[in-house]
Amino acid sequence: xxxxxDLCGVELGGPILNGSGTFDAIxxxxxxxxxxDREFPFDAFVSKTITLEPRxxxxxxxxxxxxxxxxxxxGLPNRGLAGFLESDLPQLASLPVPLIVSVMGFxxxxxxxxxxxxxxxxxxxxIELNVSCPNVETGLVMGADPTETAALLDxxxxxxxxxxxxxxxxxxxxxxxxxxxxxxxxxxxxxxxNTLKGTALAPGRNRPWxxxxxxxxxxxxxxxxxxxxxxxxxxxxxxxxIGMGGITSGAHAADFLSAGARCIAIGTESFRDxxxxxxxxxxxAAIIRKEREEI
Amino acid sequence: xxxxxxRTTAPFGRRAAEVTQAERLGAYxxxxxxxxxxxxxxxxxxxxxxxxGERWGGGTDERPYLGRAFSFARARPDPGxxxxxxxxxAIGPGTARLAGLEVGDALLLVGPLxxxxxxxxxxxxxxxxxxxxxxxxxxxxxxxxxxxxxATLLGFRGAAHAAAGELFSxxxxxxxxxxxxxxxxxxxxxxxxxxxxxxxxxxxxACGPPAMLEAVRALCAAAGVDAQLALxxxxxCGFGACFGCVVPTRDGLIRLCLDGPVLNADxxxxxxxxxxGH
Ligand SMILES: Cc1cc2nc3c(=O)[nH]c(=O)nc-3n(C[C@H](O)[C@H](O)[C@H](O)COP(=O)(O)OP(=O)(O)OC[C@H]3O[C@@H](n4cnc5c(N)ncnc54)[C@H](O)[C@@H]3O)c2cc1C
Ligand SMILES: Cc1cc2nc3c(=O)[nH]c(=O)nc-3n(C[C@H](O)[C@H](O)[C@H](O)COP(=O)(O)O)c2cc1C
Ligand code: FES
Numbered sequence: 001x002x003x004x005x006d007l008c009g010v011e012l013g014g015p016i017l018n019g020s021g022t023f024d025a026i027x028x029x030x031x032x033x034x035x036x037d038r039e040f041p042f043d044a045f046v047s048k049t050i051t052l053e054p055r056x057x058x059x060x061x062x063x064x065x066x067x068x069x070x071x072x073x074x075g076l077p078n079r080g081l082a083g084f085l086e087s088d089l090p091q092l093a094s095l096p097v098p099l100i101v102s103v104m105g106f107x108x109x110x111x112x113x114x115x116x117x118x119x120x121x122x123x124x125x126x127i128e129l130n131v132s133c134p135n136v137e138t139g140l141v142m143g144a145d146p147t148e149t150a151a152l153l154d155x156x157x158x159x160x161x162x163x164x165x166x167x168x169x170x171x172x173x174x175x176x177x178x179x180x181x182x183x184x185x186x187x188x189x190x191x192x193x194n195t196l197k198g199t200a201l202a203p204g205r206n207r208p209w210x211x212x213x214x215x216x217x218x219x220x221x222x223x224x225x226x227x228x229x230x231x232x233x234x235x236x237x238x239x240x241x242i243g244m245g246g247i248t249s250g251a252h253a254a255d256f257l258s259a260g261a262r263c264i265a266i267g268t269e270s271f272r273d274x275x276x277x278x279x280x281x282x283x284x285a286a287i288i289r290k291e292r293e294e295i
Numbered sequence: 296x297x298x299x300x301x302r303t304t305a306p307f308g309r310r311a312a313e314v315t316q317a318e319r320l321g322a323y324x325x326x327x328x329x330x331x332x333x334x335x336x337x338x339x340x341x342x343x344x345x346x347x348g349e350r351w352g353g354g355t356d357e358r359p360y361l362g363r364a365f366s367f368a369r370a371r372p373d374p375g376x377x378x379x380x381x382x383x384x385a386i387g388p389g390t391a392r393l394a395g396l397e398v399g400d401a402l403l404l405v406g407p408l409x410x411x412x413x414x415x416x417x418x419x420x421x422x423x424x425x426x427x428x429x430x431x432x433x434x435x436x437x438x439x440x441x442x443x444x445x446a447t448l449l450g451f452r453g454a455a456h457a458a459a460g461e462l463f464s465x466x467x468x469x470x471x472x473x474x475x476x477x478x479x480x481x482x483x484x485x486x487x488x489x490x491x492x493x494x495x496x497x498x499x500x501a502c503g504p505p506a507m508l509e510a511v512r513a514l515c516a517a518a519g520v521d522a523q524l525a526l527x528x529x530x531x532c533g534f535g536a537c538f539g540c541v542v543p544t545r546d547g548l549i550r551l552c553l554d555g556p557v558l559n560a561d562x563x564x565x566x567x568x569x570x571x572g573h
Binding site: 021022023027028030031033035036038057059060061062065066067068069070072211220268272273274275278 | 302304305306307308309346352358359360361362405408528529530531532534535536537538539540541542543547548550553568569
């Protein structure tokens with residue numbers, strides 16, 4: 001009984017990914033040394049979202065802890081496409097698992113340029129389109145509405161030499177409608193949920209705490225929302241679904257798989273324990289083994 | 296003249312240490328824990344992300360949820376591993392939980408993390424400047440010196456906090472806001488005379504509240520004295536994953552957990568970090 005999973009024709013050792021932007025493997029190698037590659041906890045690695053031009057990200061403060069979760073207003077800091085291809089990609093390519101590159105553009109043409117350039121690189125197995133980042137002013141638009149998503153894919157799909165994952169926004173009125181549009185216009189998989197829009201005020205002051213004013217909510221607080229959306233989207237489309245949002249245990253992962261997800265991703269929980277995904281993987285395998293024995 | 300970054304790598308993942316002692320020290324609590332799973336040579340100035348094994352989550356405001364960053368104050372190899380000491384003050388839900396730890400409890404930790412202090416060429420060149428809870432990493436630095444530092448200057452609010460001065464064997468000079476212990480005034484008042492005529496060899500090692508660090512930075516810049524400042528910012532992960540802990544430097548925003556928390560003062564236009572700590 002091997003636990004391997006097919007994701008759009010790419011064989012993964014198991015169903016556990018990281019949420020984009022919640023694990024920096026290059027930084028982690030500096031902090032944990034060779035142990036990171038030896039004990040790598042994910043079955044595929046998703047890069048932090050990259051954009052065409054370099055971005056510094058939002059001014060601090062960028063974090064606010066909430067009840068069982070957190071708000072972030074990171075603002076997609078990254079080296080830009082050229083910097084990513086030159087300095088990050090070679091380092092990510094040597095990780096022991098397939099690589100998924102997350103991209104975001106401020107227009108369909110920008111996304112197309114990113115997808116075209118990333119597609120040319122053999123080190124990359126899949127591409128994820130971040131159409132749902134709520135932190136950047138225009139980030140909401142493309143993933144918030146089925147027509148926008150369809151129009152985006154019509155431009156991008158012909159240039160994509162790799163399977164495309166569309167990461168859905170939970171801030172849309174009906175994510176399953178966006179998922180249907182993605183399926184009809186050539187997406188190969190969808191992932192969800194990205195962070196939920198939220199804000200917090202500085203204690204005792206009448207203004208937002210976060211440098212980016214608003215932020216995105218993640219962690220256990222969002223799990224019931226994520227599970228409902230994963231179930232709704234899985235029921236609406238045939239494509240593989242990557243489910244995430246507040247997963248901290250093997251039991252949570254099993255719930256998302258029961259709701260119809262093919263793979264799951266660990267995000268915020270890695271902040272509390274960098275090896276959390278490895279623990280979730282082991283616990284999930286034990287749950288699946290037990291279920292099979294009971295049948 | 297910059298040497299290799301002073302970083303001891305951490306085991307991958309969070310592990311449990313066992314609390315072996317928890318003592319009150321005036322306004323502070325000193326927690327000792329035996330870490331059987333980590334390196335025995337963390338660099339002074341490095342930190343650990345801590346959480347209690349029980350009841351982490353669900354407190355006031357339903358926090359803490361994330362781990363909390365703490366410099367180790369002391370580290371002593373012992374049978375079974377490394378005894379780590381953390382000095383803390385209960386200022387919110389996370390520190391309150393940690394302050395309530397009892398002997399035998401589990402202390403969850405990830406680390407050592409970040410980059411520590413550069414050792415001075417000679418102990419007497421080191422001028423240690425600590426404010427409040429910021430004295431914690433200076434204890435480890437003082438322990439690591441093979442001789443007495445040139446000066447140990449500590450500033451506290453009042454007597455309850457100045458109790459932490461007793462942890463130093465290096466004859467600290469103390470200033471308190473209310474004059475209840477040592478000189479009345481700020482620790483930077485103690486520092487100023489030490490900087491005169493020092494320039495070439497001396498290096499200041501400072502940790503404390505943002506306003507103190509900024510004053511130290513400005514004084515050292517004016518005197519042409521090297522300074523290493525241990526900064527704080529809000530952290531979610533401590534290992535470079537979230538990009539949440541950035542502070543502005545002359546080279547742009549850097550992740551303090553990865554490229555700090557100890558920074559050479561000449562990298563900063565200001566040590567006042569937006570949204571940082573107390
Ligand atoms: C590298 C490093 C080393 C440190 N070393 C030590 C040490 O040795 N000893 C020690 O006592 N402390 C140390 N600290 C500080 C310590 O990490 C904080 O005091 C601790 O995280 C506070 O947690 P809390 O839950 O008690 O307080 P919180 O309630 O989190 O309050 C702390 C500060 O965070 C802000 N804040 C308030 N509410 C929130 C919220 N919901 N979300 C985000 N921010 C909020 C405010 O500015 C507040 O003053 C260190 C920090 C760093 C970065
Ligand atoms: C600090 C932080 C940064 C993130 N950055 C990105 C990003 O760059 N691109 C993206 O698609 N999602 C990003 N996300 C969203 C996560 O990938 C994930 O969808 C979300 O956090 C929900 O999962 P979780 O509750 O397990 O964290 C980020 C989340 C956090 C907390
Ligand atoms: S605390 Fe997460 S990157 Fe520094």
